[in-house]
Amino acid sequence: MDLAGKLPGEVRSAHDTEGPKGHHDPILEKNMNLLVASAFGDLTAQLERQLRTDGIVADLTSAQSADELVEALLEQRFDGLIADYTLHDIDIWKLSTLVRSGRFADPAVPIYLIQESCETEIPRILANEYRFKVAALDQLTRMLITPPDLDAFKPTLLIIEDEPDAANIAFHALADHYRIDVAREGRQGFELWLRQRHDLILLDLMLPGLSGDRLLTEILAVDCEQPVIIVTAFSGLENHKNLLINGASEFLGKPYSLTELRKLCQTVHHRARLVTEIHYREDQFKLIGHQLWLLDRCLAKNDHVNSHRVMQRMQAIIPALSPSDDEQFKLVQSVASR
Template sequence: MPKAKVLVIDDEKLVRWSLEQKLSRDGYEVECAASGEEGLDLLRQDGHDVVLLDMRLPGMDGVRVLQEIKKLDREVAVIVVTADTGVARAVECMRLGAHNYLCKPFEFDEVRVELEKAIEEMKLRREVTRLRSQQHRTFDVNNLVGNSPAMQAVRDLVTKIAQSNAATVFIGGENGTGKELAARAIHFDSTRANQPLMDINCSAVSENLFESELFGHERGAFTDAKTAKKGLMELADGGTLLLDEIGDMKLSMQAKLLRVMETRQFRRVGGTKDISVDVRMISMTNKDIEAAVARGEFRQDLYYRLKVISVRMPALREHPADTVLLAQHFLQRFTREFNKPLKRLSPESEDALRRYRWPGNVRELRNTIERIVLLEADEVVLPKHLPPEIQSGMQLGGRTAAELPAEGVKLEDVERDLVRQAVERAGGNQTQAAQLLGIERDALRRRLQKFNLIP
């Protein structure tokens, strides 16, 4: 394989000839053109990695050619070649996206060095573009699977927030409900998609480190600070910063965070200068923040600030109608990923999946399906392939497995909970909910009133 495809555009036959000889000997695949028009034709046909472009050309001049090249392929590296006196114009070319320039007459070694640098950079640029478009696909809002009204509402809200200017967003919800998925969708469906996305886990980093991670530090700010370092806020400038598990953040940091949220200004640790950034901050937690506020573990002012624009990811048991759809989604995904024949769910398995309460939410469902795809050879997923806790609801003929706790129980609470679950599962349809409980519709009505569950 040649090292790279180089296109030489130069009207001097001798220059073309000598570059072609030498570059071919170095292992490049070389094509030559005597004019801008000819060069653009070749580029359109073959696609090159690097162009060596002479500025003084007959017909279309170098600057125009450069503009056309960049229209055809934004990532191709262009090295501009100019006569000594044309430096000002060469600088103009850099502004238009040229990689670098060489002055005539040049040594071949200079060409060689510039070419290698340009190719490295071009490869990196192509890689970044590839990764970005891959991330776009992996993280857009349609990755939040679910047809229930609850999930549709989440997708609508996420899309609205993404396209809004909201600078501070909060996402709450239990473990495994897709908070991170929603946060990434907000970034990748926004105009910030091509800007950096940074994240930090507020519970994993120690308090001291946290501040310098977030705000950076100046040289000598503390013993280990041998050089100045940018923090995540600075690195995320123009883009988005995810603050995961914000419910675990220490009070002293909460105060600093509040200030940044209000002013978008901060100082590096050991610094004296205020730094301004444009960062969308998305915080997430599975903790009950209101309870944390009540206990004095979370600042009320920060909480009020956070909840202005907020998304609540529903627990899977609140939209059980999506369970089978999600299971099928993961079956498809994992059979493809592990190169296995596609599986389907037996009606009994579907029933069991719908009945189970999923304390670990979508993540638990995902892990369950992944395990089945890896370990079970059968083409149909049967109840016996499911973990015992998921099977158990089913073996009891649909009755909820209930065991009287040692300390006893308040029967009314249990009844209230079951009635609420039935209504949820029936999507608010009272006839269906009554059927689920084996009672008449009027009997259900009475209980809804008694338990104050009327929507």
């Protein structure tokens, strides 16, 4: 197929040929309109090659700054927004906050952060909080074909409870705010958690087979920061103290009110998110410290070329606060009034 005559921004498979009449590849029928947010042209070029390889037809619009991003979002709807970690004047955290602010026609547009553009791993709990997905470039096509809805960003919860009535009550009380899995016994719960790594676990102590306290030990041996709320009918202070020492996040005594259940789950999850964000920022600051050391070495040698490269990398790492409502409003208004 001759690509020279294609429309600007349109990408088609280089080995695309017409099949028998009436037969169509369902992937090729999906003509996508994608917004690419990147400070440089590299991402757009890489995306074009990847989509062409995967047989995806797409129109690509590029944005290299916050102004260009806002202008594009005001002018049209997109099937997806694909972004590097940072543009010239906005990073993924600001970008996602801005897009989800409700100031555009489609605040639910799927946002995909390209994994290769990240200096440090983005924790899932933070990506879900800001409602974007992290995707490797070679996995992006599959995600574009089956885009997530906003429910996909709900925190994940694993209820490990052998009493069906108790499990059902907890499930229905929390289903509006979490994506929930339920396990009826300890070993099943452990295997399910190993596969899914839920954001929060609601763990009953009295379980058949693998008991709750032993299960807690096994879970925390794999991930010592996993948030776990222990549900128990035992009110003994000594038992609670031992489980807290062993790593439980909180306790919920049976019988409990649904309000108490919801509030405790929200509190523990929020605390876990804050701890994760602190660790993430610490990793970023360590990277910045290393880059400052490199910059000092480059400047000492009057190596201006590498000094500039180090400073560019630092700019991509430094965390930025999300824009305030006033900043969002002014940015959108300034672009809309042109």
